[in-house]
Each structure stands twice: as structure tokens, then as C-alpha cells.
Amino acid sequence: MAVATVTIDGMTVQVPAGTTVLDAARSIGIKIPALCYDPDLSSVGACRICVVEIEGSRNLPASCVTACTDGMVVRTDTPAVAEARKAILELLIANHPLDCMTCEKSGTCLLQKYCYEYGVSSSPFQGDRHEFAIDDDNPFYVRDMNKCILCGRCIRACEEIVGRSVLDFSYRGFNTKAGPFMDTPIRDSDCVYCGSCIAVCPVGALEEKKMIGKGRPWEVEKVRTTCPYCGTGCVFDLNVKDGRIIGVTSTDGDVNGRFLCVKGRFGYQFVQSGDRLKTPLIKKNGEFKEATWAEALNLIAGKFKETKEKYGSDAFGALSSARCSNEENYLLDKFTRAVIGTNNIDHCARL
Amino acid sequence: MAGLATSFGSGAMTNPINDVNDSELLFLTGTNATEAHPIIGYKMRQAHRRGAKLIVIDPRRTELAEEADYWLQIKSGTDIALLNGLMHIIIKEDLQDKKFIEERCENYEALEATVAKYDPEYVSEVTGVPVNILYEVARLYATTKKAGIYYTLGITEHICGVRNVMSCANIAMLTGHLGKPNTGVNPMRGQNNVQGACDMGALPNVFPGYQNVNNDEIRAKFEKAWGVALDGKVGLKIPEMFEGANHGTVKAMFILGENPVLTDPNSNHIRSGLKKLEFLVVQELFLTETAEYADVILPSASFAECDGTFTGTERRVQRVRQAIVPLPGQANWQTLNQMMIRMGCLTNYKHPGEIWDEMASLTPSMAGINYERIDKDGLVWPCPTCDHPGTPILHTATFSRGKGLFQGIEHVPPGEMPDQDYPFLLNTGRILQHYNVTTPYSAGIMTLWNEEYAWVNPDDACELDVETGDRIRVSSRRGECSSKVRVTDRVPKGMVWMSFHYTASQTNAVTSHILDPTSGTGEYKVCAVKVEKLAS
Structure with a gap:
């Protein structure tokens, strides 16, 4: 494979030909800010915040769409680069609600992060501001396009990852807006609510509705786990605050990466449903009565022993579960075979 | 599972999910991946858009059928005839992988003799697929190097489910599409831990790791570990229990x-079985x-609320x-x-x-897996030792059973077909937004x-005088349910398709009583029903 040797901020690195300057820099630990860039999506060079200086280049190229060539000398930290990035941030926030104190994204927002890094707290540019209506007429998303920076990540995720192309840019110029065809509310679109757009949005424009106001990122414990729905084995983080699950966010599963479907991302609510059974129930005269664990387990042990003595072990049958863990299945298997003494155990693998 | 276990010696997906990414041909049969396995569906779409050929076999026009290079809208329950027909053409045109057949497989003559009867004209008549399409698909599958078969319940939920699976195994062996990256026969499991429940021996004939209960040596090992005498007689399957x-x-x-x-x-x-039991315990959410x-x-x-493991497809x-305290006060493993x-x-x-x-410690194929090793990314069994990296692709050098077993398999029509009294064919499945029984909560x-x-x-809707949103009653010889109607040409004339997610529309009161004789799987994909409009 052809290799390019490049020097970035005085460090020399060899990368496969075709590697972008941004990826080469990140591979040796040099941080370059980027808003529209996403490693899982195609690069478009839209936001320009990743500009760098390259010797022999007349302007400041966007590093996410500039391929390394052999002998290239790159500077990422010159005054000209810093000034350009600062100006880009000032332009971006000229039309951005600076409501970070209540914005759900605060703490994980890339725009906020870069403004902090480059000392941008307000914009010298004054002009029109968007007053888009917030689209929240659906159970899962809140879409506040006033906060959108038009990076296009949501559009590319919907097209390139999910393959649905529900989202695109509407209108032109200042009026440009990311959203469904004909700028309809998401509820009237062909959206399947997989939440991939939310997973890639770098700012507070796209949020999980149920997580709003539930806690700041630094207050939330993230518990890596495996999805309880189909057999794909997607991995995600359960977000827990004060002993309650407040939502599901993406992590880096080997199979699914950061992407999920509507069930994985929004189907967790059954866990905290008010309909959950919380105490053992024993049926007396046709009605279920609450019981203690000891009462229920003693009754079960007694009855199963009685069945075994009276009719033999094979009068017992166990249905195990394709929803339950390996450990639970193993225990029921051992219970059926070793404790009851029958091989009458099965589960719905054949469904 | 029984099907692949017979053909290969192991009843699991032969290749990893991420093999979809670099495939050159995806052969999907009886699977609606974008709805039932959405993340795998995303990958299939991406691969297709990067240039992989896409063949979809399904009586319904699914989303992937819409995008496919070839959509074979077969008549329900004619999978074996179709696959035999494709193999007939492959052999006739001398496109089979002779080296693979010779070195890796056995009983080829039986296959050859059976598929000889399935000439394209006959197969076209049985399946409804045009003859020229049969030729094109057979050639494409046989001559594409990175070609993988993917299926789900559209293959297994038939009277001939096991034989459908063995037919998929036959065509993969015939073309040598096994044991290599981006190939294989890949049943995609529908539930988070259906693979694991099987692996753990929640089956009447095997201990964990598919170790037979009627093997004396294996039973002795479990007797020693569990400290009791164990029964060597195969137990009852679910339908037999009821x-x-x-x-x-x-x-x-x-x-x-x-x-x-x-x-x-x-x-x-x-229901009647449950009612007759003297004592029933249910552990449920x-x-x-x-x-x-x-x-x-x-x-x-x-x-x-519990620590543990799931085994994906x-x-x-x-x-x-465990992310939160168990709502009932204790984890399920503690209860058990x-x-x-x-x-x-x-x-x-x-x-x-510890469990x-x-x-x-009792299961050689998983002996090398422990919580420490799977802390972040998990491991793929077989993984016999603690320094083993796991086995994403099965059957690379030999099959689990030694040689791959070809079988001559004849077409079997569904157990119950539409007739004068019950003129519609009911097909069932899952929709994207729901999952059997927990999503409604x-x-x-x-x-x-x-x-x-x-x-x-739409043609049937005209005859029944129904529009989208009207209510109908769907009844079979076994039971009935009611539902709203969606008029759509995604289903062929004569077919009604329903999910089974809603308590208010209990589709499975209607579905067939007929089972695959080997696996005991119900024929959910075909039964005869009648449809009547209800007053709204």
C-alpha cells in the first residue's frame, strides 16, 4: 500500500495514501476541532472549523477533506488558523440561541466546547435570527432547528447508515433548514425513529424527548449493556440518575457502532412501567393475593416436591426463556434436570 | 437449528454479522431484516448501495425486496422447490464447486438425484418465479465468490422448516460458499438470547453446549458436577408439554x-393445557x-436489573x-x-x-470465556481456552460433524392451504416498532x-368492500380475531398479513396447529382463513 510521510506540528507520521490530514493528526494525538466531520460518515468539509495551514497552499484547507501527500508539512496551531476558527465560531453563534444554561446538550455540545477553547462568548456579527417552531409533536424527538448549525450529519446518517434518506436540506441561503421532505414535522415523514440523527448531532438541535430536563451529562451514570430485543446483540449505554433509567445513549458496540433501532433506543420504558409485578402473587380462590418471597418459594418447593412424589419427575415441565440471560437459563436447566430430575425443558427457539 | 445441525453439525450462524459489509452478494430468504433485525438491515442496505447484489425471496414486498436486484415473489411455502430448482440449474450448467463437494461433503449423489427432477419449468410453475429469473439467480449465486445466505423465520416457520434450512445448507455446500469470509448460511436469531438459551441447554435433548443427554459419558460428567443421578431420556418439547x-x-x-x-x-x-395443570408457576415482568x-x-x-450475559445471533x-436496583427486590438468578x-x-x-x-467448566465450546475477557466486547464461541480468540467463522477446515451432509429434499406443500370455506392465506410476522410482548409496555x-x-x-379489499381503517374479522378452523385493515399491494392477492403484538388482536388464536415434525416449530407463515368486514 502506498504510504505518505507528513509532518504535522513538527511531528512526522507515515499514513496510508489517501488518509485525510484530520485523521493523520488525530492518529498522533493532535487535536483539530471538527463539527461536520464524523468518522462513521462521509466527509463534506462544510463547517470549515478544521482548517489548517499547509505549506505551499494559498488558503487554509479543511483538514477533513484534504488528503495527505508525501512530504506535506502541516501546521494546526498558527495564529492564522486560530483566527479563522474563531471567526467561524463567531459566525455560527451569530444566529444561535446562547441558552447553554438550560440547553440539554450543555456539557457534550461541540459548539460550546470549541467556543470555550477559543474564548468565544459572543458574536460581533449582528443580523437576522431564525425563529423556527420547535418540532416535538412525536413521542421521541425534540427538533429545535434554531440550534442547528447545518453540519448535515443527521442527513448523512439517515442516508448513509440507515439508508432511509428521510432528511435533507430544504430552502436556500439563510433559510436553509435540515429536516424531512417538504419541511413537514417529523411525525408526518417516513422517519422510523431509530435516533441515529440524534446520536450524531453535535449540538442541541436534536434531542431525545424523554431525557430533557432529566439530568446533566456529568450527573448521569452510563451502564454499558446489551439490547434486550432482537438477536443482533447491539450494545448501548443505559443512562442512570438517582436510581432511575433516564434514557439510552450510543456507545461503541462491535456490531452496531453508535447506531440502534427504535426498540433499542426507545423501548427501555417497559423497565419502569407502572404495570411491573413487584411482589410474588399467590392465587387463592381464583384471585391473586400478594405474598412474601418466602411464602411463595416455600409453596412452590412444596408443590413441586409433591408433584414429583405423586406423579414422577416427568410430570413436570419447564419453559425457559430466550429473553433471559445465559445464567438464568443455566440455573433453570440445572433445576429441571438435577433437582426435579427430568429433561422436560424447552424454550421458544422454535418460534 | 435442527436443520443446520444435521447438515453441518452445528446449528448457528456460520459467519459474523459484519461479514455483510464486504459481501458481493446477499441472498435473503424469508427475512425482513430492516424491520426484524434493523441494524443488520442497515448493513445490508449499505452493502447493496456499495455494489453488492441483493436477492430477496419473499411473498411480501418488503423494504429490501423493493431495492433488490432480484425480488422473487414466491408462493408461500415453496422454498424447497425454489432452492432445488436453482441447484438443478447450477448442476446442469456445471457451476458447482466440485473440489469443495469432493473434499468437504458427503452424500452428493442423493442431492443430485433429487434436484434432477426439479427442472426450471416445473419449479416456475410451483413457485411462480419466471424461468429466466431462476437461471439468472442460480448463475449469480454460484459464480459470485463472496455470497452469503441469510434467513429468519420465513424459512423455519413452516411444516417443512427443518427441510427448508437443510435446502439452504445444500445450495451453500454445492457452491462452496462456506467456511470463508462473507459467505455461509446465516440464520438471524429473533430474540436477544435465543442463541444463549439454546447454548445453555434449555432444550429437551441437550445439556449446555449441545452435549447430548443420552450420551453416557457426558451425563456422567454432569452427574459428577451436579452431584445427582440424571435421566438419559430426551425430554418433551413445548408442543409435547402442552x-x-x-x-x-x-x-x-x-x-x-x-x-x-x-x-x-x-x-x-x-389455554386449555394451562387450565388443566395442577400447579403452574410463572416468573414474569x-x-x-x-x-x-x-x-x-x-x-x-x-x-x-441483573448482571449476566446474552449471546447474540x-x-x-x-x-x-445491572443499572438499577431490581424492582422485585432481587435478581432472577437469586430467585432461581x-x-x-x-x-x-x-x-x-x-x-x-460464578454461575x-x-x-x-462443563462446556468445552465456552470454556475459554469468562466475565473478565468479555468486559468490553464479548467473545464468539467456540472458544475452548482462555487464550483462544474465539471463532467468528465456522467450518473453515472441516464441518463440526466432519463432512457436510447433502440431503435430497422434496418439496412439501403447507399443511393447510386456502380452500372454498377459508379462501385466504394468513401470513404473520413482526413489525419494526414492536417486539413480541414487551414493547406494548x-x-x-x-x-x-x-x-x-x-x-x-387492493384487489381483495375491493371484493371485501373494505378500506384502510375498516375493521375485519379473521377466522380459521381454530379461532378468530379482529383487526383494522391496511390496504396495500405489499401483499399479493389472496394473502392477509398480520403481526401478533397486540392483546386486542390475538393473531395466534387463528394460526395453524400444524408443526414441523422434527423441530416442533409452528407453521405461522401459512394457514387458511376467511375474512369478513365488521361494522365500524
Whole structure:
């Protein structure tokens, strides 16, 4: 494979030909800010915040769409680069609600992060501001396009990852807006609510509705786990605050990466449903009565022993579960075979 | 599973999910991946858009069928005839992988003799697929190097489910599409831990790791570890248990996290069996239709409340972690352990990791997997030792059973076809937004998708005088249910398609009583029904 040797901020690195300057820099630990860039999506060079200086280049190229060539000398930290990035941030926030104190994204927002890094707290540019209506007429998303920076990540995720192309840019110029065809509310679109757009949005424009106001990122414990729905084995983080699950966010599963479907991302609510059974129930005269664990387990042990003595072990049958863990299945298997003494155990693998 | 176990010696997906990414040909049969396995569906779409050919075999026009290079809209229940027809052409045109057949497989003559009868004209008549398409698809599959077969319940939920699976194995062996990256025969499992439940021996004939209960040596190993004498007789499958319950030979049952009343076929038979039991214990999250029949209900902790592992469809064992305190006060493994202790099995487990380790110590294919090793990314079995990296691709050098077994398999028509009294064919499946029985408890999902819509072809809708939103009654010789209608040409004329997610529309009161004789799987994909318009 052809290799390019490049020097970035005085460090020399060899990368496969075709590697972008941004990826080469990140591979040796040099941080370059980027808003529209996403490693899982195609690069478009839209936001320009990743500009760098390259010797022999007349302007400041966007590093996410500039391929390394052999002998290239790159500077990422010159005054000209810093000034350009600062100006880009000032332009971006000229039309951005600076409501970070209540914005759900605060703490994980890339725009906020870069403004902090480059000392941008307000914009010298004054002009029109968007007053888009917030689209929240659906159970899962809140879409506040006033906060959108038009990076296009949501559009590319919907097209390139999910393959649905529900989202695109509407209108032109200042009026440009990311959203469904004909700028309809998401509820009237062909959206399947997989939440991939939310997973890639770098700012507070796209949020999980149920997580709003539930806690700041630094207050939330993230518990890596495996999805309880189909057999794909997607991995995600359960977000827990004060002993309650407040939502599901993406992590880096080997199979699914950061992407999920509507069930994985929004189907967790059954866990905290008010309909959950919380105490053992024993049926007396046709009605279920609450019981203690000891009462229920003693009754079960007694009855199963009685069945075994009276009719033999094979009068017992166990249905195990394709929803339950390996450990639970193993225990029921051992219970059926070793404790009851029958091989009458099965589960719905054949469904 | 029984099908692949017979052909290859192992009944699991042969290749990893991420093999979809670099495939050159995806051969999808009886699978609606974008809805039932959405993340795998995303990958299939991406691969297709990067240039992989896409063949979709399905009587319904699914999303992937719409995009496919070839959509074979076969008549329901004609998969074997189709696959035999494709193999007939492959052999006729000398496109089979002779080296692979010679070195890796056996009983080829039986296959050759059977498929010789399936000439394209006959197969076209049986399946409804045009002759020229049969030729094109057969050539494409046989001559594409990175070609993988993917299927789900559209293959297995038939009277001939096991034989359908073995036919898929036949065509993959015939073309040598096995044991290499981006090939294989890949059943995609429908539930988070259906692979794991099988692996753990929640089956009447095997201990964990598919070790036969009727093998004396293996039984001796488990007897030593568990400290009791064990029965060597194969136990009852689910349908046999309910048969036993109905006939009074099965008297007591323990049902963990399943709702057979809603999900098993011919549910009236299940209900009567449950009613006849002398003692029924159900461990569940919710008061389900099945739990209503229990004498004792034990509350379950959900996946978010217990530590443990799930094994995904690609045989990958991954961690599940406790995020919140169990709502019933204790984890399920604790409940099961307490029940065992009360009945005299005195092992007191302190953590699920100990349960896993005990299982792994008895199961050679998982002996190298432990919680420490799977902390982040999981491991794919077989993984026999602690320095083994796992086995994403099966059958690379030899098949699990030694040689791959070809079998001559004849077309078997569905057990019940439409007739004068019940003129429609009912096909069932899952929709994207729901998953058998837990999603209806997630408020957000139920806001948008809260009732059944039976799919009816526009021609039939005209004859029945129904429009989208009207109500119909769907009835079979076994039972009936009602549903709203969605008029759509995604289903062919003569077919009604329904999901089975809603208590208010219990589709499985209607579905067939007919089972695959080997696996005991219900024929959910075909039964005869009649449809009547209801006053709205």
C-alpha cells in the first residue's frame, strides 16, 4: 500500500495514501476541532472549523477533506488558523440561541466546547435570527432547528447508515433548514425513529424527548449493556440518575457502532412501567393475593416436591426463556434436570 | 437449528454479522431484516448501495425486496422447490464447486438425484418465479465468490422448516460458499438470547453446549458436577408439554419469561393445557395472558436489573449489566437459586459470574470465556481456552460433524392451504416498532403504534368492500380475531398479513396447529382463513 510521510506540528507520521490530514493528526494525538466531520460518515468539509495551514497552499484547507501527500508539512496551531476558527465560531453563534444554561446538550455540545477553547462568548456579527417552531409533536424527538448549525450529519446518517434518506436540506441561503421532505414535522415523514440523527448531532438541535430536563451529562451514570430485543446483540449505554433509567445513549458496540433501532433506543420504558409485578402473587380462590418471597418459594418447593412424589419427575415441565440471560437459563436447566430430575425443558427457539 | 445441525453439525450462524459489509452478494430468504433485525438491515442496505447484489425471496414486498436486484415473489411455502430448482440449474450448467463437494461433503449423489427432477419449468410453475429469473439467480449465486445466505423465520416457520434450512445448507455446500469470509448460511436469531438459551441447554435433548443427554459419558460428567443421578431420556418439547398438559400426563410447570398464550400457535390449545395443570408457576415482568393461569407468580427483574450475559445471533457472548436496583427486590438468578436451595440443591451462588464459570467448566465450546475477557466486547464461541480468540467463522477446515451432509429434499406443500370455506392465506410476522410482548409496555412506542393493521391486497379489499381503517374479522378452523385493515399491494392477492403484538388482536388464536415434525416449530407463515368486514 502506498504510504505518505507528513509532518504535522513538527511531528512526522507515515499514513496510508489517501488518509485525510484530520485523521493523520488525530492518529498522533493532535487535536483539530471538527463539527461536520464524523468518522462513521462521509466527509463534506462544510463547517470549515478544521482548517489548517499547509505549506505551499494559498488558503487554509479543511483538514477533513484534504488528503495527505508525501512530504506535506502541516501546521494546526498558527495564529492564522486560530483566527479563522474563531471567526467561524463567531459566525455560527451569530444566529444561535446562547441558552447553554438550560440547553440539554450543555456539557457534550461541540459548539460550546470549541467556543470555550477559543474564548468565544459572543458574536460581533449582528443580523437576522431564525425563529423556527420547535418540532416535538412525536413521542421521541425534540427538533429545535434554531440550534442547528447545518453540519448535515443527521442527513448523512439517515442516508448513509440507515439508508432511509428521510432528511435533507430544504430552502436556500439563510433559510436553509435540515429536516424531512417538504419541511413537514417529523411525525408526518417516513422517519422510523431509530435516533441515529440524534446520536450524531453535535449540538442541541436534536434531542431525545424523554431525557430533557432529566439530568446533566456529568450527573448521569452510563451502564454499558446489551439490547434486550432482537438477536443482533447491539450494545448501548443505559443512562442512570438517582436510581432511575433516564434514557439510552450510543456507545461503541462491535456490531452496531453508535447506531440502534427504535426498540433499542426507545423501548427501555417497559423497565419502569407502572404495570411491573413487584411482589410474588399467590392465587387463592381464583384471585391473586400478594405474598412474601418466602411464602411463595416455600409453596412452590412444596408443590413441586409433591408433584414429583405423586406423579414422577416427568410430570413436570419447564419453559425457559430466550429473553433471559445465559445464567438464568443455566440455573433453570440445572433445576429441571438435577433437582426435579427430568429433561422436560424447552424454550421458544422454535418460534 | 435442527436443520443446520444435521447438515453441518452445528446449528448457528456460520459467519459474523459484519461479514455483510464486504459481501458481493446477499441472498435473503424469508427475512425482513430492516424491520426484524434493523441494524443488520442497515448493513445490508449499505452493502447493496456499495455494489453488492441483493436477492430477496419473499411473498411480501418488503423494504429490501423493493431495492433488490432480484425480488422473487414466491408462493408461500415453496422454498424447497425454489432452492432445488436453482441447484438443478447450477448442476446442469456445471457451476458447482466440485473440489469443495469432493473434499468437504458427503452424500452428493442423493442431492443430485433429487434436484434432477426439479427442472426450471416445473419449479416456475410451483413457485411462480419466471424461468429466466431462476437461471439468472442460480448463475449469480454460484459464480459470485463472496455470497452469503441469510434467513429468519420465513424459512423455519413452516411444516417443512427443518427441510427448508437443510435446502439452504445444500445450495451453500454445492457452491462452496462456506467456511470463508462473507459467505455461509446465516440464520438471524429473533430474540436477544435465543442463541444463549439454546447454548445453555434449555432444550429437551441437550445439556449446555449441545452435549447430548443420552450420551453416557457426558451425563456422567454432569452427574459428577451436579452431584445427582440424571435421566438419559430426551425430554418433551413445548408442543409435547402442552399435549401432555391437555392429556393429564404433565401436572406442574414452571414458565420463565415466556407468554405462550400470545405467542404460540393455536393458542386455545395452550389455554386449555394451562387450565388443566395442577400447579403452574410463572416468573414474569408483567401480568401476562399466561400468568393469569398461574397458581404462583414470581415477579421478574428486567435486563436492566441483573448482571449476566446474552449471546447474540453471531454466537457472541456479551455482558448485560445491572443499572438499577431490581424492582422485585432481587435478581432472577437469586430467585432461581433460592428455589433450588429450598428443594435440596445447596449451591449458593454469590454472583452470576460464578454461575457462568460453573457452566463454562462443563462446556468445552465456552470454556475459554469468562466475565473478565468479555468486559468490553464479548467473545464468539467456540472458544475452548482462555487464550483462544474465539471463532467468528465456522467450518473453515472441516464441518463440526466432519463432512457436510447433502440431503435430497422434496418439496412439501403447507399443511393447510386456502380452500372454498377459508379462501385466504394468513401470513404473520413482526413489525419494526414492536417486539413480541414487551414493547406494548413502552409508552412512547404505543403512542404511535397501538393497534393491529392486517394487510390486505387492493384487489381483495375491493371484493371485501373494505378500506384502510375498516375493521375485519379473521377466522380459521381454530379461532378468530379482529383487526383494522391496511390496504396495500405489499401483499399479493389472496394473502392477509398480520403481526401478533397486540392483546386486542390475538393473531395466534387463528394460526395453524400444524408443526414441523422434527423441530416442533409452528407453521405461522401459512394457514387458511376467511375474512369478513365488521361494522365500524
